[in-house]
Amino acid sequence: MSAEFWITQxxxxxxxxxxxxLLASGLSLIFGVMRIxxxxxxxxxxxxxxxxxxxxxxxxxxxxxxxAGALAVGLIGAGMERVFLRRLSGQTLxxxxxxxxxxxxxxxxxxxxxxxxxxxxxxxxxxxxxxxxGLLRFPIYRIFIIVVAVAVGAALWLALDRTRAGAMIxxxxxxxxxxxxxxxxxPVVSLAVFALGAALAAAGGVIGGGFLGVYPGLxxxxxxxxxxxxxxxxxxxxxxxxxxxLLVGLLDNFGKALFPELAYFTxxxxxxxxxxxxxxxxxGRA
Amino acid sequence: xxxxxxxxxxxxxxxxxxxxxxxxxxxxxxxLLTQAVIVAVMAMSLDVLLGYTGLxxxxxxxxFGIAAxxxxxxATERQAGLATCLVAGLLLATGAAAVFGLLAIRATGxxxxxxxxxxxxxxxxxxxxxxxxxxxxxxxxxxxxxxxxLSWSLSAPLPFFYFALLAAAxxxxxxxxxxxxxxxxxxxxxxxxESRMRALGYNVWLHKYLAFVLSGFFAGFAGVLWAYYNGxxxxxxxxxxxxxxxxxxxxxxxxxxxxxxxxxxxxxxFLKNFVSVYTKRWLLILGAVYIGVILWAPRGVLGAFSRxxx
Numbered sequence: 001m002s003a004e005f006w007i008t009q010x011x012x013x014x015x016x017x018x019x020x021x022l023l024a025s026g027l028s029l030i031f032g033v034m035r036i037x038x039x040x041x042x043x044x045x046x047x048x049x050x051x052x053x054x055x056x057x058x059x060x061x062x063x064x065x066x067x068a069g070a071l072a073v074g075l076i077g078a079g080m081e082r083v084f085l086r087r088l089s090g091q092t093l094x095x096x097x098x099x100x101x102x103x104x105x106x107x108x109x110x111x112x113x114x115x116x117x118x119x120x121x122x123x124x125x126x127x128x129x130x131x132x133x134g135l136l137r138f139p140i141y142r143i144f145i146i147v148v149a150v151a152v153g154a155a156l157w158l159a160l161d162r163t164r165a166g167a168m169i170x171x172x173x174x175x176x177x178x179x180x181x182x183x184x185x186x187p188v189v190s191l192a193v194f195a196l197g198a199a200l201a202a203a204g205g206v207i208g209g210g211f212l213g214v215y216p217g218l219x220x221x222x223x224x225x226x227x228x229x230x231x232x233x234x235x236x237x238x239x240x241x242x243x244x245x246l247l248v249g250l251l252d253n254f255g256k257a258l259f260p261e262l263a264y265f266t267x268x269x270x271x272x273x274x275x276x277x278x279x280x281x282x283x284g285r286a
Numbered sequence: 287x288x289x290x291x292x293x294x295x296x297x298x299x300x301x302x303x304x305x306x307x308x309x310x311x312x313x314x315x316x317x318l319l320t321q322a323v324i325v326a327v328m329a330m331s332l333d334v335l336l337g338y339t340g341l342x343x344x345x346x347x348x349x350f351g352i353a354a355x356x357x358x359x360x361a362t363e364r365q366a367g368l369a370t371c372l373v374a375g376l377l378l379a380t381g382a383a384a385v386f387g388l389l390a391i392r393a394t395g396x397x398x399x400x401x402x403x404x405x406x407x408x409x410x411x412x413x414x415x416x417x418x419x420x421x422x423x424x425x426x427x428x429x430x431x432x433x434x435x436l437s438w439s440l441s442a443p444l445p446f447f448y449f450a451l452l453a454a455a456x457x458x459x460x461x462x463x464x465x466x467x468x469x470x471x472x473x474x475x476x477x478x479x480e481s482r483m484r485a486l487g488y489n490v491w492l493h494k495y496l497a498f499v500l501s502g503f504f505a506g507f508a509g510v511l512w513a514y515y516n517g518x519x520x521x522x523x524x525x526x527x528x529x530x531x532x533x534x535x536x537x538x539x540x541x542x543x544x545x546x547x548x549x550x551x552x553x554x555x556f557l558k559n560f561v562s563v564y565t566k567r568w569l570l571i572l573g574a575v576y577i578g579v580i581l582w583a584p585r586g587v588l589g590a591f592s593r594x595x596x
Contacts, residue, residue, distance in 0.1 A: 035396055039530070084577065092396055093342045094580045097537055100530045101576025108569035220526065224407050231400050261418060264411020268404055275401045276389035 004135045009253050015142035017249020018149030019212075022204030023222065024229035025156060025241040026197025032173040032236015033193045036085060037092060039099040041201055042223030043106040048073045048202025049214035050114050053121050062124050062210075069206040070199040077198025081191055103219060111216055118215035121206060141211055148207060152200070153242055160238060169193060173236040201226075225252070228271045234281030243282060293545070294462070301455050305448065313443045320447045322555040323454045324511045329535040329547030330461055331504030336533070337541030338465050339497040340477030344399050345406025346532050348386070349502040351524030352409060353379040353509030358426035358519035359419070368432035375510040376503060382409070383502020387495050406529055413521040425520025429513050440514075450511055457507055462544060464500065473497050474542075538579050 027041045052069035056062060080102060088094040123141060131138045160166035171179040172189045180186045205214070212218070229248050233240025248267065255266030274282065304323075308316060332346045353375035360366035360374055386405045393401050413420050420426070431440040438445045464470050472493055475483045484490050513519050522528065531554065539550030557575065561568040 031396075037396060037399055039526075084581075088580065092399055093336070093533065093537060096342070096344065096399065096530065097534055097576050098580045100527070100534075101573040101580070104569045104573030104576065108567055108573065111569075112567070224403075224526070227400065227403060228407075231404060235396075261416050262412070263415045265408060265415070268408040268411055272389055272401065272404050272408060275397070275404060276392065279393040279397045279401070 007136055009257050010250065011138060011142070013250035013253035014246070015145050016253060017245040018146045019204055019208050020225055020229050020249055021149045021242060021245035022152060022207065023201050024226045024245055025153070025238065026200035027226050028230045028233065028236055028238070028241040029169070029193050030197040031230055033169065034089070034190050036095050037099070039096060039223065040080070040102040040106065041226050042219040043103045044073045044077060044198045044201035045205035045208065045222050046110060046214065046219040047076070047106055048205030049121065049209035049218065050110055051202070052206030052209055053114070053119050053214055056121050062122070065121060066203050066206045070203040073202030074195045074199030078191055078195040081194035086187065107216070107219060116216050118213050120213045121209035123210040145207060156238055228267060231281055232271050232274055234283040237281070237283040240281055240283030297458065297545070301451065305451060308444060308447050316443045316447055318556060318559050320443070320450050320515060322552045323450050324508055324515055325535070325555055326548040326551040327454050327457045327511065328505055328508035329532055329551040330458065330544050331501050331508060332532045333536045333541060333544065333547045334461060334465065334504065335497055335501040336536050337543065337546070338470060338477060339473045339494060341494065341498070342399055342533065344403035344526070344533070345529055346505055347524045347528035348406045348409040349379040349383050349505035350509040350512065351413065352382050353506035354513040354519045354523050355413065355420060355426070357510050357513035358429045361429050362426055368434065371432070372510055376506050379506020379509060380499060380503045383499045387498035391491060391495050391498060403526065406524070406526060410521060410524045410526070413524050423521060425518055427518050429517045429519065431514055446515070450515065453511055457504055458544060461504060465544065469493070534576055534579065538583070540585060
């Protein structure tokens, strides 16, 4: 194993982790505020990708694709929360079955609307190409993903830590009833967080669509990754989602490169172990 | 007659009716009935955990699939007989449940759900990527039906149906004894109030752990039957959707009963197969069923009619 191998794999893992952060940070916040096990979160990623694809074809604008995907899926998420999930508060099994029902419906609707062929979302010329230093090659698009994730992470952190709305969300994560008691409108906070989480996942889907592609089955392929990140990091914890994404991205890449036959095992087994030792995740609180 | 006796009689009558009707059925409905019988065992095994102990497992397909893979690999590559396959399948499924239980039982509520999901994904990952053992995405095809040394062959639909029905009846009887035993009653007590049972001096952890392992054992039993029935074992048998489908069957029929999961399994199996004949959009319909069950029958079909409040 050369040094180039380790650097390339670490870079690939880092960029994949950055994409996972876009997907999982929303899921983690949703978990934190509502304790909802949302099995449709992977569907938001896929639907975002498909909506982005159509918009990118029509407008030739990558930025428009990201915004449209995030907006459309954010609205879908808000509708799901308001109409269906709100009444299931505290019913874990009901939430699981309800969200998987939606995931199946989204899967079928996507198949109906976009067919079964895989597509890649066209990315702007500025983001194509590779930076080469010596034997190392760094695709610019992957660097772009890392930059986006860092920006989103910083924005989320600032919003959560420095604004009034963020303080309300943190209060709702810590203690729903208390937050309600001191006059925070928790149902509205929940709705906003759910929509934001869905929109972030969809934006991740559009950006991911530039190098993973968009195809049927992407939803259930990416869903476990989102769960692993959230579980490892801890529910409702932004730093947890950051560390978790990084860890999962690296584990996944090195696992696939070093032990191809055990690739998923090297990802899920450490997670099961972390969870067994610390059921609330690395950064979670009971 | 007491209520328990009535339930046993109803179960025996249902088994008898199924056995009597089977020779009259064309082969396609008979095949579906066989499938429903096997899947019902899987759903009942999950209900021991979900309905009786109150632990919603999101990775139950793991034990089902591990046993199915054991049968598939042994029967195709080693030409192993029924006894070997059965013992190996049950041992591996129970062993996996024994290990996973150690990791999962500590957690409760949402965390239990997620750790079982994660453990289920470990098994799925192995099925999908450990190609030299599992043949990966291609799965293991051509699993032969077992030879019993009798005059009729199990490769025909009717004899295999009776084989599956007999096996399912045994599993139903065993689980029925289990949930009505003092141990089973303690499980219900834990479902209702863990702290109260602990205060009464019950070893709650041990009860939950044993329920977890036994549930895995019966899921493995269903997995053995499935491998023989389907003749094919693949990652689809251990994937998340399969685990969730088992949850749906239990929720649809009514958790905390053994008849409920059987009913739920039958409904879902027939729905899936019939709907897919008439329309390509059966995923849409299945998704709507999930949502409808939660909205309109949150306690399941049987729960809607049962009088005792839970």
